[in-house]
Amino acid sequence: MKPATPQEISLQENPEYPAIRRVKIKISAGITGYGIEPLEEDHAPIVFHRSWYESNGYDPEKLLAIKVAGASMEPGLYDGxxxxxxxxxxxxxxxVAFALSFDGEVVIKRLFRTEGHWVAASDNQDKRIYRDRPLNGDTFIIGRVIHKQSERI
Structure with a gap:
């Protein structure tokens, strides 16, 4: 048996591997919508083979990679x-987990429908710190969380 030999695949603007931009999402108080600030330095884009996008019905241009901050979604998502x-x-x-603009900040929360209202909930079970919060008129959904990258196993 021969040992496998690695082949280098160029991902730079390779149509077989569309890139997902790593970004910081900017929210302004009183404005519905958000801004996107690309994170170029020290942050290579996340890439998947074109077939992954197609099989899931995703448009790579509509996908954003954002960094998790805090412990509210542990044990599923960790800081970093x-x-x-x-x-x-x-x-x-x-x-289902979504990225939201909630009270002027970007958060990742799981949404639940209770008594006819949507509630943003943390996966962290310490409800003294991470209370469920009803969505209000200023909350808007940025998008559904579809993938995670973690160094924790």
Whole structure:
């Protein structure tokens, strides 16, 4: 048996491997919408083979990679993890994680429908610190979390 030999694949503008931009999302108080600030330095884009996008119905141009901050979504997401958000998917669904603009900050929360209202919940079970919060009129959905990258196993 021969040992496998690695082959280098150029990902720079390779149509077989569309890149997902790593970004910081900017929110302004009182304005519906958000700005995107690319994170170029020391942050290579996240890439998947074109077939992954096609089989899942994703448009690579609508996907954003954002860094997780804080412990509110542990044990599923940890501080420093990266998540891919589909900005084309903003319809709330029960039990699904979304990136939201909530009270002037970008958060990742799981949405639940209770008594006719949507609630943003943290996966962290310490509800003294991470309370469930009802969505208000200033909240908007940035997109559904569809993938995570983590150094934790």
């Amino acid at each position: 993890d990266w998540v891919v958000v589909n900005s084309a998917d903003t319809s709330p669904r029960d039990g």
